Amino acid sequence: MTKAAKKIKTKAGVEEVPVNWSSQFALLRIAGIIIAGVALSVINARHISTLFENSLHFSHLADVEREISYRTEMGLYYSYYKTIIEAPSFLDGLRLITHDNVTEYGHTINTLKRFNLYPEVILSYAYRIFKRTANALNWKMERCWTVNRGDLSPVESCEGIGNPHYFYIDLVFALAGTTAGWLFFLGTLVSDTVFGGAIAVLAFAFNHGEATRVQWTPPLRESFAFPTIIAQTVVVTYILKNHRSGLLYGLPMVVFGCLSMLFWQFSQFAFFTQVGSLFVVYTFDFIPRPTMETLLKGHLVTFTMAFMMLFGNEMLLTSLYTASILAALILVNLDCILGRITLRPLYVAITSLCFVFGTLGIKLGISTLLQVEDDKHIFDILRSKFTDYATFHTRLYTCSKEFDFISFETLQKLCATWLLPAAAMGIFLFVVVFLFTERKELLYRSGNRGKPYAEVFYNVVQTACYAVMALLIMRLKLFFTPHLCICSAFLANNKLLQSINIHLDKRIHTVIVVAFIAAMAYEGKTNIDKQLAIQGEYSNPEQEMLFDWIMRETKPDAVFAGTMPVMANVKLTTLRPIVNHPHYEDVGIRNRTKLVYSIFSKKPISEVHDTLKKMGINYVIFQMLNCAPDIERPYCAYRGMWDEEDPENINRVSNCDLFNVAATQHDHHRILPFRIAYFRNNNYLVLKV
Structure with missing residues (x-):
């Protein structure tokens, strides 16, 4: 027992135990440190949120634009959150992602096992509970308005924690x-x-x-x-x-x-x-x-x-x-x-x-x-x-x-x-x-x-x-x-x-x-x-028009292939099956992606077509900009990668050039048996397999 804590006897004969001030101050110090840590966490969260809003003007985007703004892997992960919250029940949604035949068409995979999707499972469950509670109590948790977008059609934009994106x-x-x-x-x-x-x-x-x-x-x-x-x-x-x-x-x-x-x-x-x-x-x-x-x-x-x-x-x-x-x-x-x-x-x-x-x-x-x-x-x-x-x-x-x-x-x-x-x-x-x-x-x-x-x-x-x-x-x-x-x-x-x-x-x-x-x-x-000075407003009308065409002109079970970043957004926004995606950690998907990327090679066009056909692909999304050379590092362009990988075809004409001629000069016979299904703005080219 410390001196400060020893019992002392007063004149009245009543024993008192003085307060152990050192332990009291220690507790106050710990409490102060915890409060400071929580306050710093809140400040940091608000700072991050502000930077995100400033960079995209996220609050004024329509939900489809928000989905498109989730580039590459981000779109893939968010798609599973969307799957679960839109399923008839949470367990139905969980079953869909653990027995998934949309992400790698032709294979049924457990995406929860492969992609570490527990964040989406937890958040989707929380959102379903929150939404049900808000509806039962008649809480208004989001505000909506119409946003005019110049040459593009007006869209409804909603913000607030009731919106699945904001949640x-x-x-x-x-x-x-x-x-x-x-x-x-x-x-x-x-x-x-x-x-x-x-x-x-x-x-x-x-x-x-x-x-x-x-x-x-x-x-x-x-x-x-x-x-x-x-x-x-x-x-x-x-x-x-x-x-x-x-x-x-x-x-x-x-x-x-x-x-x-x-x-x-x-x-x-x-x-x-x-x-x-x-x-x-x-x-x-x-x-x-x-x-x-x-x-x-x-x-x-x-x-x-x-x-x-x-x-x-x-x-x-x-x-x-x-x-x-x-x-x-x-x-x-x-x-x-x-x-x-x-x-x-x-x-x-x-x-x-x-x-x-x-x-x-x-x-x-x-x-x-x-x-x-x-x-x-x-x-x-x-x-x-x-x-x-x-x-x-x-x-x-x-x-x-x-x-x-x-x-x-x-x-x-x-x-x-x-x-x-x-x-x-x-x-x-x-x-x-x-x-x-x-x-x-x-x-x-x-x-x-x-x-x-x-x-x-x-x-x-x-x-x-x-x-x-x-x-x-x-x-x-x-x-x-x-x-x-x-x-x-x-x-x-x-x-x-x-x-x-x-x-x-x-x-x-x-x-x-x-x-x-x-x-x-x-x-x-x-x-x-x-960081705070960064101001932007996200807009990708070309991709939005592409996805609009896919949803209008293709069947819900039409299978798509293409570059990894685009495929994630195709799955998220159009809900169409895809054969490859940006999560590249599995040996099987690496081999699949290489087969799909043969569209950028110099292999005979018929050989590429047969390869894609065997994979069950109906449409290939081809971007002209992906054919651009890399002057400083030629082996980093898709053309250069294939020249290194496939030297026996190095003297043949690149499929990039064939697709470019077919699209811009309407010389379609050179890419047969492929057929051009969609081409706008000299960017996205959709090939029917």
């Missing part, structure tokens, strides 16, 4: 908004002060355009999964900081981890790097064995639940994530043997090599046993980045800017706001602390586990993993940039400075932190203003 995106933005709150919590945890949380969340705001794209692409899987990944990281950091173990702490980790696995197929790679990062920290004796076992068992339960709820997803079963969990668990349980090694460099080298080779061995063993190749393209992409190796499929990925190496422009922007220098200084500070405090144990282990700053060590290693991912594939900077914000929060950690005998007065340290935030804000405020 969907508002909840996406609400979830994505929590990223700011979680970053605030994480920054506070690693710095032991709310000033660290402030640095993290302000750095995120100042570099918003390099940290997320939810404001432009709400239906993408990352919009749902990333906030839960950050939430799971907060839980892991708390467990490491306080050396906790047991079910009570493992449960929230499992909940957030499982949600992110259900929401995005790429979450497994993020968690693979987390398992690897934790193992590195463990090899340096910073994590007690019970804590490490809690974390690994949490990951094992996360995988098991996600695997079952995704109907036995083979790509997850054969993932590096699964293999790394098993390898780490085996090595932790072999610690009674490996732990006898006292020479630290030898211990770290042996355990690390065992982890790496164990992970690769288990992964290859399971993949070979089950004959699963769905993730082969990922390793092909990495191989193509460092060698001359290339295939049709790797070019479709690597020719896209988002799958290129991180750009110098991105790094310049991160430096301009002082984020990269701040994170580098934060990491350097920890390295100095590590070398100073561990100087006696760099060569020989003491055998003691559970050293301080395990949470900081973990986040440093995790940032290094995310840095490698972002350098290789620019799209993955959404992991890297937020974690740079976390590393910059280290600068507010006074205890780290005290560990190396730098005793700064807290007031002076606070002034330095505030000055640093002011320096970051100089360019950061400009970035926010630039």
